[in-house]
Amino acid sequence: MTSFPEPPQHVLSAFGLTVHPPIAMEGTGAAGWRVGEVVLSLVPDNARAAWSAKAREHLYVEDMRIARPLRASDGRYVVSGWRADTYVAGSPEPRHDEVLAVADRLHVALARLERPRILLQLPAPPFNDVDVFNAADRAAWEEVPLRAARAAGMPVSTTEDGRQALDALKYLAGLRRPVSLPSQVVHGDLFGTVLFAGAAAPAITEIVPYYRPAAWASAVVVVDALAWGGADDGLIDRWSHLPAWPQMLVRATMFRLAVHTLHPRAMPGSLPGLVHVAEQVGRLV
Template sequence: MTLRMTEPPASVLAALRLTGAPRPLAGGQGESFRVGNAVLKPVDNTEEAEWCADVFAGLTSSTEFRVPRPYRADDGNHVVAGWAAFEFVEGQEGPAGAWATLIAAGRAFHRALRHLPRPDLLDRRQHPWAVADRIAWGEVSSVALAHTDGLLATLQELQRPVDAPSQLVHGDLTGNVLLQPGQPPAVIDFSPYWRPVGYAEAIIVADGLLYHHAEPELIDNVLPGRHGLQMLVRALIFRLATSAIFEGPGKTIPQEELARFARVIHLVEERMHADHHFDT
């Protein structure tokens, strides 16, 4: 992925009524800038960015979570020349081991989304994360991917049907909940999917086990039983397929990355094999 370090132009700041010099921010894939009390990021999909901003504008922060308010230009649009701006919110990025807080914030956030209908724009997305999500749910099969040393096939063999209602969920909460003492967790950078809430939580668990040194007990605490394990299988397919798409067809995912997935898959298999009714 190519990172763009170009700062937002003066015309964008003027349209959003922002003043001051843009300052680069850590995170946001190296593309975020702060201007006054606003954070600006370039957007790749204007339709999705406008819709996400409208969702956040309609949410009310509570004692359980808060969201940054989007800025709107005089013409009513949230996106100006490929840039969107949200209110700057204080908080520390990353889970930092606060898994219970992160899961609770996600559940409160998802309760606030339950009334919203499924947007048609989800069907039009073709970015790697959207394609990987469809792979995880068996909705596409013929996608050119990097080699995964058989791990993707192993995960797909572990899949069983699940029966759970879908709704709007944030599919990338792990690094997008900011923690600040004395304030509710802040949910940022909405990545919308129409899936069960348990799938969004399973992505958090997968990220924790893969990249944040979480203990295996996180699986049992957040995703108990066969249903939870099936959500975790899909979350692992989602993350592995995303890596394989970015790596590119004909190549192989780095061994260090494959070793992470192999270790977590083993944890899943252990729990499945302990369930004598797994194949029923």
């Protein structure tokens, strides 16, 4: 049995997917349904899904495969909370340096995009995952971490695990220094989402937008890879040529710690890796 619902018939009809039966993709690195050469997925936020689809529709990045959106018969990218994309083969692999090389190429292409209006919205109840990640992003950059989250009434964890994450967050906040890098549209969740299929070019099926320096998005990949992906500690040094690298690592680690503090489904087992990264970054700064 799958843990996610099957697309309803009216969604299949809207996207013209009535010839092949939907096949669950659970366990393949993607949560969705494959229908012929198309993948249908439930989206957490319709506006973001529509933005991502439009951004990917004509995006070209050298040596990359990109899942292209399929429009419904009436031109919509999202129907009843479902999106459709071309199927791209592959699965996530611990090829961390290659993911960072993807980030470099991708962000050169994304630099031409305007800041999405959806990123200007403040978190508001009832809070969803998008609000949590937006608030965590703000926490890493605002003068007082989590000010926006607290002002919106977003719950902050009071468990021992949550307090430990908050302590690490405050420690790193004290290490921040001003940076003057330009912000642009970046993909803020590349770790575990870049797909590899042997010697084929790496692929992406989504763009999770943030408006930050490109080096920050690369730093998030490094933090994730070190905390949860089994990456070697030399990964930090191998990408130290990126601009304002120590400060980007500080803010990327703060971002992940803030997610841990704010997310109601944060798992205690994910914190030790983050604390270890925070200690490494602190020594680097």
